[in-house]
Amino acid sequence: xxxxxxxxxxxxxxxxxxxxxxxxxxxxxxxxxxxxxxxxxxxxxxxxxxxxxxxxxxxxxxxxxxxxxxxxxxxxxxxxxxxxxxxxxxxxxxxxxxxxxxxxxxxxxxxxxxxxxxxxxxxxxxxxxxxxxxxxxxxxxxxxxxxxxxxxxxxxxxxxxxxxxxxxxxxxxxxxxxxxxxxxxxxxxxxxxxxxxxxxxxxxxxxxxxxxxxxxxxxxxxxxxxxxxxxxxxxxxxxxxxxxxxxxxxxxxxxxxxxxxxxxxxxxxxxxxxxxxxxxxxxxxxxxxxxxxxxxxxxxxxxxxxxxxxxxxxxxxxxxxxxxxxxxxxxxxxxxxxxxxxxxxxxxxxxxxxxxxxxxxxxxxxxxxxxxxxxxxxxxxxxxxxxxxxxxxxxxxxxxxxxxxxxxxxxxxxxxxxxxxxxxxxxxxxxxxxxxxxxxxxxxxxxxxxxxxxxxxxx
Amino acid sequence: xxxxxxxxxxxxxxxxxxxxxxxxxxxxxxxxxxxxxxxxxxxxxxxxxxxxxxxxxxxxxxxxxxxxxxxxxxxxxxxxxxxxxxxxxxxxxxxxxxxxxxxxxxxxxxxxxxxxxxxxxxxxxxxxxxxxxxxxxxxxxxxxxxxxxxxxxxxxxxxxxxxxxxxxxxxxxxxxxxxxxxxxxxxxxxxxxxxxxxxxxxxxxxxxxxxxxxxxxxxxxxxxxxxxxxxxxxxxxxxxxxxxxxxxxxxxxxxxxxxxxxxxxxxxxxxxxxxxxxxxxxxxxxxxxxxxxxx
Numbered sequence: 001x002x003x004x005x006x007x008x009x010x011x012x013x014x015x016x017x018x019x020x021x022x023x024x025x026x027x028x029x030x031x032x033x034x035x036x037x038x039x040x041x042x043x044x045x046x047x048x049x050x051x052x053x054x055x056x057x058x059x060x061x062x063x064x065x066x067x068x069x070x071x072x073x074x075x076x077x078x079x080x081x082x083x084x085x086x087x088x089x090x091x092x093x094x095x096x097x098x099x100x101x102x103x104x105x106x107x108x109x110x111x112x113x114x115x116x117x118x119x120x121x122x123x124x125x126x127x128x129x130x131x132x133x134x135x136x137x138x139x140x141x142x143x144x145x146x147x148x149x150x151x152x153x154x155x156x157x158x159x160x161x162x163x164x165x166x167x168x169x170x171x172x173x174x175x176x177x178x179x180x181x182x183x184x185x186x187x188x189x190x191x192x193x194x195x196x197x198x199x200x201x202x203x204x205x206x207x208x209x210x211x212x213x214x215x216x217x218x219x220x221x222x223x224x225x226x227x228x229x230x231x232x233x234x235x236x237x238x239x240x241x242x243x244x245x246x247x248x249x250x251x252x253x254x255x256x257x258x259x260x261x262x263x264x265x266x267x268x269x270x271x272x273x274x275x276x277x278x279x280x281x282x283x284x285x286x287x288x289x290x291x292x293x294x295x296x297x298x299x300x301x302x303x304x305x306x307x308x309x310x311x312x313x314x315x316x317x318x319x320x321x322x323x324x325x326x327x328x329x330x331x332x333x334x335x336x337x338x339x340x341x342x343x344x345x346x347x348x349x350x351x352x353x354x355x356x357x358x359x360x361x362x363x364x365x366x367x368x369x370x371x372x373x374x375x376x377x378x379x380x381x382x383x384x385x386x387x388x389x390x391x392x393x394x395x396x397x398x399x400x401x402x403x404x405x406x407x408x409x410x411x412x413x414x415x416x417x418x419x420x421x422x423x424x425x426x427x428x429x430x431x432x433x434x435x436x437x438x439x440x441x442x443x444x445x446x447x448x449x450x451x452x453x454x455x456x457x458x459x
Numbered sequence: 460x461x462x463x464x465x466x467x468x469x470x471x472x473x474x475x476x477x478x479x480x481x482x483x484x485x486x487x488x489x490x491x492x493x494x495x496x497x498x499x500x501x502x503x504x505x506x507x508x509x510x511x512x513x514x515x516x517x518x519x520x521x522x523x524x525x526x527x528x529x530x531x532x533x534x535x536x537x538x539x540x541x542x543x544x545x546x547x548x549x550x551x552x553x554x555x556x557x558x559x560x561x562x563x564x565x566x567x568x569x570x571x572x573x574x575x576x577x578x579x580x581x582x583x584x585x586x587x588x589x590x591x592x593x594x595x596x597x598x599x600x601x602x603x604x605x606x607x608x609x610x611x612x613x614x615x616x617x618x619x620x621x622x623x624x625x626x627x628x629x630x631x632x633x634x635x636x637x638x639x640x641x642x643x644x645x646x647x648x649x650x651x652x653x654x655x656x657x658x659x660x661x662x663x664x665x666x667x668x669x670x671x672x673x674x675x676x677x678x679x680x681x682x683x684x685x686x687x688x689x690x691x692x693x694x695x696x697x698x699x700x701x702x703x704x705x706x707x708x709x710x711x712x713x714x715x716x717x718x719x720x721x722x723x724x725x726x727x728x729x730x731x732x733x734x735x736x737x738x739x740x741x742x743x744x745x746x747x748x749x750x751x752x753x754x
Contacts, residue, residue, distance in 0.1 A: 032465050039464075102499050108509040108715055118514045122521035128631075129525040129624035132601060133591050356599035356622050362631065369628060380514040388507030391499025398500055409474065413467060420464020424748040431752065 004451065006050070010063035011444035017044055017065050018440060021433040024069060028421045029430075036209030038071040038419040040201055071201045077415040078208070082215040082222065084408040086270030089216035091401040093168070093275035097161065101283060102394045104157040107387050113154060113293075114387065116147040117379050121368035127347070128362035132311060132355045137344035140361075141336070144319060147297075148335045155290045155331035158283050165280045169252065172217055172273050176239070176248045179214040180232070183207060184245035187229040194228040204228070214239070218248070218271040235259075235266040254280040282393055289386050291330030296373040298322050298334070301364055308348030308360035317346055472740035479733040486726045495717045505714045512714070516707035522626055523700045529624035529634035530693045531590035536636050537686045539587045539595055543645070544679045546577055546584070550649060551672045557656050558665040567656045574653045578646060582608050585642040596638045598622075606642060613646045615639040626696055632689065636682050645675045 024042045031037040045067035049059035106112040123136075123143035130136045186207035193200040211230060214220055223231045225242060232240040237259075239246060249261035254277040258265040268274050298320045305319040321335045322328055339346045350357035367379075374382040489495055499506040553570050556562060585596055585606045593601035597617030605617040622635035652668040655661075 099498070099500075105499065107499050108496055108506050108513070112510075114510040115513060115517070118517040122517055125518075125521050125625045126524060126528075130528045130591060132593065350599075352599065352620070354599040354601070354618065354620065355603075356593060356597070356601035356635075357620065358623070362623075362625060365625065366628070380511055384507040384510035384514075387499055387510055388503045391501075391503030391506050394498065394500030395503055413461070413471075416464045416467035416470075417461035420462075420466045422463060422468075423465040425462075427748040427752060 004454070006060070006062075007447035008444060008451070010061075011440050011447055013047065013063040013065050014440035015437060015444065017063075018433050018437040020066050020069075022430065022437065025426050025429045025433060029423065029426045032421045032423060032426075036205050036212070037421070038073050038201065038205050038208075039421045041070050041072050042066055043068045043070065069199065069201065071199075071204060072419055074415065074418045077411065077418065080411050081408075081415055082212060082220070083270075084404070084411045085212055085215040086219050086274075087400075087404045088408045089272040090270050090275035090278070091397060091404045093272040094279055094397045095401045097165070097279050098282065098394045098397050101158065101161055101279075101286070102390050104154055104161075105387060105390060107391075112387075113147070113150045114380070114383050116143070116150045117368075117383060119143040120147040121365050121379070124361045124365035127349050128358035128365055131349040131358035131361055134344065137347055137349075140347055141340060141344045144336050144340065148320065151290055151294050151297075151331050152334045155287060155294075155334075158287050158290070159332075162280065162283050162287075165276055165283065169254065169273065169276050169280070170250075172276060173248055173250050173252070176214065176217050176234075176273070177245070179210055179217070180239045180245035180248070182210045183214065183230065183232060183240045186210065187240065187242075188244075190228045200228075216271060218273045219269040235269070236264075237261070237266045252277075255284075286390065287331070291332075292373070293379075293383070294320075294331040294334040295328045296371055298328055299373065300367050300371055304360060304363050304367070305348050307351075309350050309353040310348045311345040311355065312343070313353065314346070315348070317348060319347070468743065472736075472743055475736040476733075476740055479729065479736040483726075483729040483733045486722060486729045489717045490719070490722050490726060493717055494715060495722075496715050502714075509711055509714045512707050512711050516704055516711065518628070519700045519703050519707065523697055523704070525624040526626060526693050526697050526700070528591070529626075529632055530690065530697075532595065532622065532634040533686050533690050533693065535587070535589045536595050536634075537683060537690070539584050540636070540638075540679055540683050540686070542584045543581065544676060544683070546581060547645070547672060547676050547679065550574065550577060550652065551669070551676065554652055554664055554669050554672055557652070558661050558669065560661055564659055567659065571653050571656045574649055574656070578649050578653075579608070581642070581646060581649065582606050582613060585613075585638070593622075595635065596642065598635070598637065598639065605639065611650055613643055615643050632692070634689065636686065638682065641675075641678055641682070645678075648672055648675055 021042050021044075024040055028039050031039075043066065044064045046064055047062035049061050051057055051059050107114060109115070120140075120143045123140040126136050127140050186203060190200050190203050190207065193203065207230065211220075211222055211232065214232065218234055220232050220234050220239065222233075225231055229242060230240070231238070231242070234248060237246075237249065239248060249259040249266060251260045251262070252258070252268075253260065256265075257268045257274065257277050259268060260266070268277060299322075302318045302320055302322055306316050309315050310317065317339050318337050319340055321333060321337050349361040351359045370376055370378045370381075377385070488497070496502050496505055496509070553573060557567055557570050586604060587595055589595045589601075594603070594605050594617070597603055597605035599620040599622060600617045601622070603616050606613045606615060617639050619637055619639065621633040621637070623631040623633050626632045648668065648671045651671065652664065655663045655668055
């Protein structure tokens with residue numbers, strides 16, 4: 001036979017359980033804006049019944065209490081999100097920088113290298129047609145100067161960009177280490193908590209958010225351990241394991257997309273770090289092209305220019321600066337020679353030395369038509385192919401970012417759909433627990449009344 | 460159908476507003492600047508062709524400039540040769556009257572004086588400058604005085620190399636007249652006429668000098684005819700290049716510039732989308748279960 005106070009106990013258990021339910025709802029509502037927060041759900045379970053004998057055996061329920069508080073999470077979506085974050089990090093770091101890179105070219109328009117090339121060759125065509133006019137000579141000198149300045153200036157901008165890249169790569173490597181440390185520290189706490197039998201939901205949320213941030217920086221894969229920790233690997237290298245965090249190798253080769261710890265190579269395949277490596281390679285590629293352009297102009301123009309005569313009667317003068325012994329330095333020191341800068345009459349225009357002979361200028365102007373050093377293309381064709389390529393690179397990145405944003409949003413939407421807090425839903429829960437609480441309280445007061453009646457009977 | 464979390468609901472409002480706003484601003488920028496391509500990535504193929512067309516256009520402009528230089532030289536040469544023609548027509552008249560036996564030696568001496576003046580004038584014309592202050596008839600030795608006058612003849616100090624202007628990637632046009640020998644011969648014709656007038660050799664005047672003068676006039680006419688033909692060619696080429704420049708400008712504009720009609724249509728579309736996103740969000744913000752729960 002159950003005790004007299006069985007009902008009071010039962011009702012008070014229910015009250016406590018619903019109180020917890022209300023607490024969890026409150027916790028969910030409070031964290032509606034918390035990044036990385038996973039909504040928690042409370043599970044109730046019926047208490048072990050008590051048995052008694054009354055002619056035969058009966059099981060009498062003892063009410064309810066909470067059986068668990070869970071994080072509502074989907075492992076599959078988490079894994080997809082990690083992959084999406086990697087690509088997102090890659091495109092984000094690429095997109096913002098490559099826009100700056102393409103902007104340094106000032107195309108299309110009159111302020112780019114393309115227009116300067118045209119001006120330069122056209123000026124020599126003018127010089128061929130009017131070789132001893134001071135104004136035309138000045139025009140040729142200025143056109144040469146503008147061309148040299150633009151090629152050199154663009155190259156320098158790219159060089160600055162490259163320096164920024166290097167800094168960013170080093171910073172990213174530091175960030176990776178910081179996040180690894182954070183994750184390892186949280187692992188430690190979670191393990192302690194789990195050992196005492198608890199489930200540290202909020203800690204796990206914070207740790208998972210840190211893992212996701214790490215996934216934005218570099219390609220990682222994760223696996224859970226039996227004690228609730230997460231093991232993080234980067235391309236086979238353990239960043240976080242049960243022994244704690246390990247610093248990522250900081251020796252990098254951005255052309256092969258590899259980090260090296262002295263023994264092994266670890267491939268970088270996504271994340272901000274990958275994006276920065278890619279950008280670095282692109283910028284190097286553009287710089288190489290500008291070097292080709294500068295050196296081709298140097299070699300071709302100077303060879304002809306040296307062979308001719310100028311109004312001062314001198315010969316063997318170079319138009320663009322050059323090293324006496326190849327190789328040439330490329331775009332970095334591309335400029336007019338001091339002689340040509342000092343005096344427009346140092347520009348060679350003639351083969352024979354007579355004032356009206358513009359044959360040499362014509363030969364220089366005709367260089368425009370094509371060069372084996374540019375793969376047989378004309379300067380304009382070569383440059384338009386090049387700038388088209390720069391545009392395509394930037395457009396591909398912009399498209400990639402758009403696509404990847406959509407993918408990430410999609411995955412996020414799916415995950416939010418599982419983990420996110422909905423105010424309306426919590427409101428419903430709140431009403432439910434409120435009503436349940438009221439009902440339990442009512443039950444308690446009825447039992448109380450019954451007990452009262454019993455006592456009054458004795459009196 | 461998904462469960463919709465509050466964060467996602469509000470996040471998607473924000474995202475939609477941001478997306479439509481971005482498009483709205485983009486179209487606004489295009490209309491404001493008039494440029495469809497602001498960076499190579501806006502249309503990589505378009506940029507490549509725009510660079511090419513800009514290059515073709517600027518080359519055409521240059522050839523047009525070169526033709527203008529050539530036109531100047533041709534015009535000045537034509538003027539100098541026209542002056543020479545006038546001069547020789549007068550010499551021819553003088554030779555005809557000098558050959559007339561009725562004229563006495565005193566009259567012939569008068570003609571001799573005029574011929575001497577004429578020779579000086581011829582040298583001055585042959586030494587005339589072009590528009591760029593170069594000597595017109597010195598070949599490529601444009602800064603050397605082409606003709607120096609001696610006692611009985613003139614010496615040509617120039618060369619026979621052509622003055623050319625570039626008129627296309629592969630073509631040049633000679634714009635000067637190779638007149639060195641012609642002027643030397645023309646001067647000699649006047650010298651012979653002068654000598655025969657002085658010696659009263661009217662037979663030689665009518666027999667040799669008159670036909671020699673006719674020959675000089677004919678040569679001048681031939682050269683002037685050549686210049687005329689070239690000037691015409693210059694005109695044709697200039698018109699041609701102007702047409703091409705206009706076409707290139709048109710094509711560049713088609714690639715680089717905004718098509719206003721479609722841009723404005725798109726602007727209205729973007730505006731509508733933006734307004735709609737704002738509307739939807741403001742409606743959505745208002746809805747909450749909280750408004751329906753009392754107490």
